[in-house]
Amino acid sequence: MMHTADGHHRSDLGRRVATRRRQLGLSREEVAVRSGSSPGYIAYVEERLPAPGIEFLVRLANALETTVQDLTGLTAELAPGEGPAGSRPRLEAVDEKECWALLGDHGVGRVAVEAADGLEVFPVNYRVLDGKVLFVTTSTSALGLAAAAGAEIAFEEDHLDEAFRQGWSVLLVGPVHTVSEPIESQILRDAAHSQSWAGDGRDTAVLLLPHRVTGRRILVPGAPGTADGSDGQET
Structure with missing residues (x-):
């Protein structure tokens, strides 16, 4: 055995x-x-x-x-998406309900924040909580400063299927704010599910309240995720 x-x-x-x-x-x-x-x-x-x-x-x-x-592992350190496009790909919109389903309850995505030196984009761990997105950061980070000012940010998550050249992306846009009440902040940080990949020292809970949730998906006929292996067009 x-x-x-x-x-x-x-x-x-x-x-x-x-x-x-x-x-x-x-x-x-x-x-x-x-x-x-x-x-x-x-x-x-x-x-x-x-x-x-x-x-x-x-x-x-x-x-x-x-x-x-x-x-x-030969492609482990390469940027994703270097392969050619699939055969007859089609682009479809993803509705808001499915966008939340694709995000799941936690993961790693990217935020775009207007910082002192201009726009910054960086990866973050996230947790979805009742139509909001939780980040745990530091008060002096670009995201922490944006939350303290109640600024608007963009948050994006995606998935690429390299084998079939298809994938999806979800974009959330809205204001962020810092959770300053100590007990609520601790509860949210405890709900973060996993520690930040960037390490310890992050103790500021930030919530994104999106007013725009959009997504799109690339499908390749015959690949997993297509209903019948065709795109409805004559070949």
């Missing part, structure tokens, strides 16, 4: 395979069928330090709807 290895025993390849499999909602058995392998070997790839041959890597990448380069 194969036991789950400790995190430091797993390879980068194994972590990428496991993450991609979970993103697609697939079991090891399903990946095994897709790749012509066995569930035990998929578990071995995810949990140990394998060195599979290129033929299996190609089959595994196809099974996981990605590329060998992505699985092996």
Whole structure:
């Protein structure tokens, strides 16, 4: 029986395979069928330090709807979206309800803030709370200063499916304010779900109250997310 290895025993390849499999909602058995392998070997790839041959890597990448380069980390430090556009892509608007669903309850997005030296755009951890977006920052950051002044900002989150050249983006625009009441601020900071990726020392709770929520999606006929594999046009 194969036991789950400790995190430091797993390879980068194994972590990428496991993450991609979970993103697609697939079991090891399903990946095994897709790749012509066995569930035990998929578990071995995810949990140990394998060195599979290129033929299996190609089959595994196809099974996981990605590329060998992505699985092996060759594109890890590259900017996303370098591949060519998909075949006959179409751009669709995303309604407000789906925008909130795409944001989920937390993640990492980007804010655009008018700072002293001009416009600044930077990544932030966020948490969605009842139609508002919570950020935890420092009082002296560009976002903290904007919130103290009640300024308007833009917040954006997106997702790219490199394998199929499709994706979505959500944009929220509205004023931000600092939560100054100590008990409420602590409650909100405790609700932030996870610590900031940038580290400790962030103790200022900032709320975005969006008055504009918009989104758009790029779909490629025949790719996951399309209803019937066609765009409704004659080929």
